[in-house]
Amino acid sequence: MAEPAAVPLTGVHASSAFGRGTDAQLASVLAGDPAFRPVDRFDTTARRVDAAATLPDAGDLADELAEAVDAACRAAGLDAGRRGGTALLLAVHGGAHVPALTTALAARSGLTGPARAYTTACVSASSAVADAAALIRRGDVDRAVVAAGYLVEPDQYALFDAGRALATDGAVxxxxxxxxxxLLGDGVAAVVLESRAVARDAVADLLGWGRAGDAFHPCQPEPGGRGLARAVTAALRRAGLTAEAIGYVNANATGTGHSDAAEAAALRTALGAAATHVPVSSTKALHGHALEASGLLELVVTVLALRHGKLPVNAGWLGPDPACPLDVVRDAPRPATTGYALSLNAAFGGANTALLVGTA
Structure with a gap:
């Protein structure tokens, strides 16, 4: 039997510079105060920029991931017996250590189902969520845990600084x-997705997802945002919703000139007339860019905001840009008017994803 379109999210957890746990994330993004501060984790004296959003007492990434997976599983009511056969989809920065990290995390967490690793830059986590939902809808697994983690470290920091991608004024x-x-930020998150047959209670429903590539340039987005527009359109189609149903977009928007303008163009293409009044913000302006983990951290934040009925502000706003004619949430959180939201991500190489969630 085909799985219904909606895939329940039954447990979520996240850590960032705002602290550990969903309560800390929700309270901080609704407060609207960015978490950026001078970097004390490594030496930045040779860098142009000295700012990131880091968790002061962050431990080893493997330990942080294990804690996140366990917390999400407990939130979903998964004791040791119910974790057997559960798939693990892990999104982290690439390297020779990744296979061992994935295997060890699965064993440590008691997840004995299939295990996969995703190292596809800033769409790693969102791609993993889409694949987990597809596995469940196809009937391949009843339950999957998606985990993702990035802790700000000197190598990626140096690359983004050398590429002049970091904000020189300390604000996104x-x-x-x-x-x-x-600006970069720590992010570690985990979510549990389950089939309707085994889910006990849902935090939210994953209703649709879309992925598309534009292959325009190794680093720069296609100016018209055509790849991201296709991903949004696919997510809407899979969910069976129109653009008018969307009540919030947690945008990929990183605070870079070309990327934000291309995303605004994508939203105008995909949402049509609705793009002028759908509330939009990017929570990267608050917790920073968590690279491979960004898609999962932002999905959790989006779900929490929807459930609470308030939409996070777009921090750092100075004034309108004619290239980005969107209904940006400014000054204070805005009441949610519908129970549907999009969480968007894009990566180097022209990869684009859209996840569409609804309140359960």
């Missing part, structure tokens, strides 16, 4: 005039 300003770039 998505879609705003005067934006100067992104």
């Amino acid at each position: 300003r998505p879609f705003s005039a005067g934006r100067t770039g992104l």
Whole structure:
């Protein structure tokens, strides 16, 4: 029997510079105060920029991931007996250590089903979520845990700094005039997805997802946002929803000039007339860009905001940019008017994803 379109999310957990746990994330994103501060985890004296959003007492990534998986499983009511046969889909930065990290995390967490690793840059986690939902809908597994983690470290920091992608004024300003770039941030998250047959209670429903590539440039987005527009359109189609049903977009917007403008163009293409009044913000302006983990951290934040009925602000706003004519959430959180939201991500190489969630 075919799985219904909606795939329940039954447990979620996240850690960032705002602290550990869903309560800390929700309270902080609704407060609207960015977590960026000078970096004390490694030496930045040779760098142009000295700012990131880091968790002061962050441990080893393997330990942080294990804690996140366990917390999400407990939130879903999964004791040791119910974790057997559960798939693990892990999104982390690539390297020779990844296979061993994935295997060890599965064993440590008691997840004995299939295990996969995703190292596809900033769409790693969102791609893993889409694949987990597809596995469940196809009937391949009844339950999957998606985990993702990135802790700010010197190598990626140096690369983004050398590429002049980091914000020189210490603030991330998505879609705003005067934006100067992104800032990195810690992010570790885990979510449990289950089939309707085994789910006991849902935090939210994953209703649709879409993926598309534009292959325009190794680093720069296609100016018209055509790849991201196709991903959004696919997510809407899979969910059986129109653009008018969407009540919030947690945008990929990193605070970089070309990328934000291309995303605004994508939203205008995919949402049509609705793009002028669908509330949009990018929570990267608050917790930073968690690279491979960004898609999962932002999905959790989006779900929490929907459930609470308030939409996070787009921090760092200085004024409108004519290239980004969107309904940006400014000044204070805005009441949610519908129970549907999109969480968008894009990566180097022209990869784009859209996840569409609804309140359960």
